[in-house]
Amino acid sequence: MNTAKKRWMDSDLELYRDNVRRFVQTEIAAHGEKWAKQQHVDREVWRKAGELGLLLADVPDDFGGSGGNYAHMAVLFEELAYAGDRAFGAHVHAIAAHYILNLGTEEQKAKYLPLLASGEMIGAIAMSEPNAGSDLQGTRTRAVRDGDEYVINGSKIFISNGYLADLIVVVTKTDPDAGAKGVSLMLLETKNAPGFKVGRILEKLGQKGQDTCELFFDDVRVPVANLLGGVEGKGFYHLMSELPYERLMLGIGAMAIIERALDLTVTYTKERKAFGKPLFEMQNTRFVLANLQSQAVMARAFVDDCIQRMIDGELDTVTASMVKLNLSELECKVMDDCLQFFGGYGYMLEYPITQMYADARVQRIYGGTSEIMKEIIARSM
Numbered sequence: 001m002n003t004a005k006k007r008w009m010d011s012d013l014e015l016y017r018d019n020v021r022r023f024v025q026t027e028i029a030a031h032g033e034k035w036a037k038q039q040h041v042d043r044e045v046w047r048k049a050g051e052l053g054l055l056l057a058d059v060p061d062d063f064g065g066s067g068g069n070y071a072h073m074a075v076l077f078e079e080l081a082y083a084g085d086r087a088f089g090a091h092v093h094a095i096a097a098h099y100i101l102n103l104g105t106e107e108q109k110a111k112y113l114p115l116l117a118s119g120e121m122i123g124a125i126a127m128s129e130p131n132a133g134s135d136l137q138g139t140r141t142r143a144v145r146d147g148d149e150y151v152i153n154g155s156k157i158f159i160s161n162g163y164l165a166d167l168i169v170v171v172t173k174t175d176p177d178a179g180a181k182g183v184s185l186m187l188l189e190t191k192n193a194p195g196f197k198v199g200r201i202l203e204k205l206g207q208k209g210q211d212t213c214e215l216f217f218d219d220v221r222v223p224v225a226n227l228l229g230g231v232e233g234k235g236f237y238h239l240m241s242e243l244p245y246e247r248l249m250l251g252i253g254a255m256a257i258i259e260r261a262l263d264l265t266v267t268y269t270k271e272r273k274a275f276g277k278p279l280f281e282m283q284n285t286r287f288v289l290a291n292l293q294s295q296a297v298m299a300r301a302f303v304d305d306c307i308q309r310m311i312d313g314e315l316d317t318v319t320a321s322m323v324k325l326n327l328s329e330l331e332c333k334v335m336d337d338c339l340q341f342f343g344g345y346g347y348m349l350e351y352p353i354t355q356m357y358a359d360a361r362v363q364r365i366y367g368g369t370s371e372i373m374k375e376i377i378a379r380s381m
């Protein structure tokens, strides 16, 4: 394990990490199997995390948050990953809340942030559609103004927290002829929303306990006051402005998973023997693991630098895309190479490395695919 001290950690954060770790072990990791079977976490865990102030730790206390900064969120994302959790959707929840915090009207912030912070409301963000994933300009979900309301029609796919979500940031087209300027974000309260339907929870390769769903909107009415920021046509700009928060979050999770996989693999290869000696004493094992460890330590330096930049309000979209790209690609490589050392056991789901391998694959796809990250980076060159 890379034991270098993280620059963004301090003694208060160490204490905070101890609390988060205890919570994650007892209230999250312990339920992993049950949640995987039922395909969603229990609602109760959201309330408990909210009571401890973990959900929106970086939101000002005026809005019900804990008044911390991004370091507190980084600790949560790391601890979830170290514990092997891929079910609890605190990530998308925090993203949804940050749209409201940074882009919402004062009324929207006052109304929704305290409920999201306490876990009374669970958040989701619905961008992707059957025919519009990477290319969000292809969004077909329409929001048409009718008096004091918008009427939403369309559908979304692959929406994390989709089954449990109480508040969904929905990407809509308010003017289909205006390209990017015709996109608007609507805040949809799902409870008692006629015409809103959650489809089935999708069967996935990994991340089985996460409720990834299809959503359907059939003349769903949303008050005009729930247009994010109160101005039509700003949706695309809103999406772009929040990308660094989301992409770094994905990078942090990947980093912690890489570190966990290397720990597990070093331990296993020191114990498992073949041809009379531990696997770890074979040159191939040593060279492969040394190589991965070197890449992990380099990646950690970059992730920590990005966390510090985010805390300082200086992380730009291109750098955030680099961290998402590099960590996603490295995560998948590390899972594959590490799994190989487990031989047949590495194909058995009861071994954590197997689960981690399956869970990791989507990292190169969601939150913007690796190819889209490269496009963004190349455009800046």
Ligand SMILES: Cc1cc2nc3c(=O)[nH]c(=O)nc-3n(C[C@H](O)[C@H](O)[C@H](O)COP(=O)(O)OP(=O)(O)OC[C@H]3O[C@@H](n4cnc5c(N)ncnc54)[C@H](O)[C@@H]3O)c2cc1C
Pocket: 092, 125, 126, 127, 128, 130, 131, 132, 133, 134, 135, 157, 158, 159, 160, 161, 204, 207, 212, 362, 365, 366, 367, 368, 369, 370, 371, 372, 375
């Ligand atoms: C488990 C899971 C959870 C998800 N959670 C959410 C969520 O909470 N909210 C949400 O809105 N979405 C979510 N998604 C959707 C995810 O963000 C999209 O799947 C992703 O953006 C890719 O879109 P797509 O699936 O339509 O693929 P496509 O856009 O059809 O892409 C297919 C392939 O073409 C490549 N490609 C596309 N455009 C280009 C280009 N210009 N240059 C080079 N290659 C290109 C892509 O990189 C990819 O390899 C989730 C997906 C999964 C699997």
